Amino acid sequence: MNLTGLDTGGKSQGKALWAGQSGTARFWEGSGRQSVIRYAKPTTVDEALALLGEDRWRILAGGTDFYPAQGAKPFRDNILDINGLAELRGIEETDECWRIGARTTWTDIVRHKLPPAFDALKAAAREVGSVQIQNVASVAGNLCNASPAADGVPALLTLDADVELRSAPAIRHLPLDAFVLGNRRTALQPGEMVTAIRVPKRSAVGSSAFVKLGARRYLVISIAMAAARLVVENGVVAEAVIAVGSCSAVARRVAGVEAALRGRPINEALADAVMSAPMDELSPISDVRGSAEYRQDAAREIVARAVCAAIGLGESKVAA
Amino acid sequence: MSMVQPGMAQSGMERTDIAFEVNGASVSVSVPPVRRLSQVLRDELRLTGTKVGCDAGDCGACTVLVDGNPVCACLVPAASVTGASVTTVEGLANGRLSALQASFLEHGAAQCGICTPGLLVAATALLERNPTPSEAETQDALGGVLCRCTGYRKIVAAVMQASRHMNGIDLRLPEMGHAVGASPIRLDGVPKVTGDEKFGGDSFPTDALSVLVVRSPHYHAGFSFGDLDAWIKAHPGIAGIFTAADIPGKNCFGVIGPFADQPALAEGVVRLRGEAVALVAGEREAILDLDLTDFPIAWTELPHLLQPREAKADGAALIHSHRPANLLTSGYVERGDPERALAAAAVTVSGVIETSFVEHAYIEPEAGYAYMEGDTLVVVACTQAPYMDRDDTAKVLGLAVDKVRIVPTATGGGFGSKLDVSLQPLIGLVAMKTGRPAALAYTRNESMMSTTKRHPAEMKATIGADAEGHITGMVFEGDFNTGAYASWGPTVANRVPVHASGPYLTPNYRATGYAIHTNGPIAGAFRGFGVPQATIMQETLYDELAGKLGMDRLDFRLKNCLRDGCATVTGQRLESGVGIGECLEQLQPHWTRALADAEAFNTASTASKRGVGVASCWYGCGNTSLPNPSTIKVGISVSGDVVLHQGAVDIGQGSNTVITQICADALGLPLDKFKLKSADTAITPDAGKTSASRQTFVTGKAAEKAGRALREKILRFANVSEQATIALDGANLSIREGDAARRIDLSELKVDADGMVFVAEETYDPPTLPLDAKGQGKPYAVYGYGAQIAELEVDLKLGTVKLIKITAAHDVGRAINPVLVEGQIEGGIAQGIGMALMEEYIPGRTENLHDYLIPTIGDVPPVEHILVEVPDTEGPFGAKGLGEHVLIPTAPAILNAIRHATGVLVTKVPATPSRILAAIREKEARR
DSSP states (O other): OOOOOOOOTTOOOOOOOOTTOTTOOOOEEOTTSSOEEOEEOOSSHHHHHHHHHHSOOEEESSOTTHHHHHTTSOOOSOEEEGGGOGGGSSEEEOSSEEEEETTOBHHHHHHSOOOGGGHHHHHHHHHSSOHHHHTTOBHHHHHHHTOTTOTHHHHHHHTTOEEEEEOSSOEEEEEHHHHEEETTEEOOOTTOEEEEEEEEGGGSOSEEEEEEEESSSSSOOOSEEEEEEEEEETTEEEEEEEEEESSSSSOEEOHHHHHHHTTOBSSTHHHHHHHHSOOOSOOOOOBTTBOHHHHHHHHHHHHHHHHHHHTTOSOOEEEO | OEEOOSSOOOOSSOOEEEEEEETTEEEEEEEOTTSBHHHIIIIISOOTTSOOSOSSSSSOTTEEEETTEEEEGGGSBGGGGTTOEEEOGGGTOSSSOOHHHHHHHHHTOOSSOSSHHHHHHHHHHHHHHOSSOOHHHHHHHHTTOOOSSSOSHHHHHHHHTGGGOOSOOOOOOOOTTOOTTOOOOOTTOHHHHHTOOOBTTSOOOTTOEEEEEEEOSSSSEEEEEOOHHHHHHHSTTEEEEEEGGGOOSOSOBOSSGGGOOBOSSOSSEEOSTTOEEEEEEEOHHHHHTOOGGGOSEEEEEOOOOOSHHHHTSTTOOOSSTTSGGGEEEEEEEEESOHHHHHHHOSEEEEEEEEOOOEEOOOSSOOEEEEEEETTEEEEEEOOSOHHHHHHHHHHHHTOOGGGEEEEEOBOSOOTTGGGSOSSHHHHHHHHHHHSSOEEEEOOHHHHHHHSOEEOOEEEEEEEEEOTTSOEEEEEEEEEEEEESSOTTHHHHHHHHHHHTTOSBOOSEEEEEEEEEEOSSOOBOOOTTTTHHHHHHHHHHHHHHHHHHHTOOHHHHHHHHBOOTTOBOTTOOBOOSOOOHHHHHHHHHHHHHHHHHHHHHHHHHOSSEEEEEEEEEEEEEOSSSSSOOOEEEEEEEETTSOEEEEOOSOOSSSOHHHHHHHHHHHHHTOOGGGEEEEOOOTTTSOOOOOSOTTOIIIIIHHHHHHHHHHHHHHHHHHHTOOTTOEEEEETTEEEEEETTEEEEEEGGGSOOOTTSEEEEEEEEEOOOOOOOOTTSOSOOOSOEEEEEEEEEEEEETTTOOEEEEEEEEEEEOSSOSSHHHHHHHHHHHHHHHHHHHHTOOOOTTTOOSTTTSOOOOTTSOOOEEEEEEOOOOSSSGGGOOOOTTGGGTTHHHHHHHHHHHHHSOOOOBSSOOHHHHHHHHHHHHHHO
């Protein structure tokens, strides 16, 4: 989850909650130090928000980014363990939207019955790390970690997802592209936490696919990835929503490609349309996984494949 | 040294009581709520079957079930298992081995065993809901667990067929006299599947001091310490800080005496990122809560050299002042007149190949503990070379060698890197100085930063052939980036020129290998000592030559391969046992079939193309022209066991089993009578290091000799002839010759201090001759041979490679244990795949197992093995070495197959999708 910063120097003995012991103060005190390190595991969102309002915390959810970031270093942040918040786990269908609770895991996504528009998200879910990771890592954590290679972001972009942010006094919703601001940077404010991801019903239509390009089959950070959602009416593309990840600081929609596909008949020529469409949104870097030029080329190719796969043409599996 | 009195430690964090169930039993622990579950299981509950390989979810070794679902225990806060049910590997056997555990053993799916618990737990969850999974389902379920030994194929088979192993386990114990050639289940196998096996980090004493190593964040820097005493005072629970100033002996170690140059703790200057400069020892909880960011050390960064071409340039700063041009050493072999031969050749080809640092990536990071036993320092740690550890540790710590005892634990993979000492002198120093046990397990990050790598190579070569397709000459030159310290750099520089011809008759030849210092990671021993790199150079040029000659690539190799009676490039005449021809011949039908398959596929496919590649290997077993003895001691105990002092460290490859099989048949007693003693330097003679594919050959030969000698003693005692048979029946030895039988009550015999009534000890040292100034001589007594075909598909738009099949023919002389041979082949191929397609260690950038990629269970295709047995007159029962050979052909076969598919040769490995596509684009642009 996102690092919310560390400033424990002046604080002392704030109240914290331990699961099942609501109201009982618990805290850690670093021996020989001035600072106090707090740990809390609230059982209701309101309790969690109250805590967030009174101190700086690092939020612990699935732990799959939290512990690797920690490495062998000792803990020095206040830790708000949200694994006691049962109300934040699960997928709910309302009149307006599909609501994915912040603690919903990738395995939950895979196992939940969802419309075909979510197929890309389900495919991405199966590519997050390994089964062991998918069983505990949360969708919201993937967003808060804000890695350029976050597997969940492209598919959620194609679903026009927004992020529900709550603090003790307020609730606000940000479109996903306004929430993830850059490499390891989000719009999360002090005192806030992500409580849900919402997919509007009007966007949960059509069919979708996800293509991940990596240098090995499992447990791999993407070189590039693409998600595509297409709505077909009368044999023609009525709507195309396409996003590419790992090719810019934040996964991006590729509007030129989307526009080029709209109104076209459903056939293999869609791939050609992708190949000749403008795709200026990407700004890939060269790194150990691949060169910038390679990413630019490969991104276009996997977009074409995702588009074809979304309408049932071709495969969506491109691990080396 | 700065020290305070022990016993003042306090935990820096408040603990809480957490109650849950482990393997059906209720437990309660008192730990900080965010303590990793892996630590709780291992440190609090002493359930050390759950392994820690990375602490980041990258390796899956710590996989446990929480309420039936597999998770990485290293990523689970203790608080999250409150009230939950946790299953670890220790909970899988219920009175007897589970069907899956039995299947793992019977398939040979566990080698070193460090990843085995994670795999078993993950597979148990799969089998629970799907008892007969498909291959794809198995791979999907196990994709999150890395294995570096097996190549995964036997794991997949063991899981898919687990449901057939419901009736216990068949140990496949061979009849007396038929151990060699049989495939009994590895004798050390059961603890590997139950979680009982103790690796380096699994048996730390509870009262041990924890040790942290302060390491350099810079490639090259000067440093000085601030007020260490004040820092200790500010950090309760710290017992002391130790620096180079505290080292009582010679602060300079190295695996090859004359080249030794590495300090255990740096003295004022560091030459590589990750170099150790100080040790902090303290109580476990205090060390866990210790933040080193305010450690009082001041760094002065200095300019650094990372590329050999910079390091050898005129005027480059010297990394070691006594080594001009940063040249550690070079190796040279010359035969005939290569320039003249190339000038006269009908066709010649030239090329360059560049390779990368490759990390060993064993799943067990270095770990161990040390303590004083009287005036003897005892080091209990994972290793490949206990006697070398003993000697270097004694030297650094100023102790007599008999005052250092190395007790090897099970070793969770080594592949060459655990030949060098790592933490032994460090924990030894702390134990000596404090008088308390001292324990240390490297983090994945420090293991990767500070231990050795495969040498990156920049090679160029030219090879010529006559119009009939006979090789007439070759010149080869390679710079090998040996990093900051010598390690095995000299061995690489020497081995490469001897082997760079491949197993082919090359009458005119010149090869030079240079080991060049940089401020990069220390490059040392890694499965093949530079030969895998050189073979890429030679075998890719062979394909080009065959193309120019219009010859089939396999036929071309068959035409040129060494045969009995040929002389090698060092002028060594190989009288017999040369099996490369038979390996290549055995591949012929597969080659024909694979080429036809590829052609058929390519006719129908434009987006992706198939390719087929072949490459060979040869490899001399044991040290190059140096003494290389092994000693084996075996005896009959008064209680009627055969006690074998098995000093050939088993790092997963199977020496515990293979050496015993050899000894059993030489002695004439069955395997089940054997009790093994480990390679503990206090009790077992030196069987040399586990490297250079020497254990089956050299130690095996010593075991054969010792077995025969023991048999002789018994027969002489009983006054019977060589024709007699012997048998152990309780504490009686019965001897039969024809109709005559005799029974010896062992309790009536004279017993030695070790409880033995008959003992034999034999040494074997392979007969080699030195190489002269032109590299001519007899560097090895035995060579092993092999050849592999790679079939693959290249996605022409993305540059990705999908491996379809590897067919591997290896001449092992005699397969002592065919299942273990197959395991070596598959594991070597997996590492070859990694080297060819994905492995590139970049210091400062890929010091973890998610940026540094090794093959997963989905990356190794089916492997067909063909065991060729052309006996060697020198090896035990005709056996040759195998461990390194199996890796060598894979990468060049893959590169040749990629070229076959695409028309382009990728000249830098790994051939990542990015590099392959760039090569394809470049070729298109040239059109």
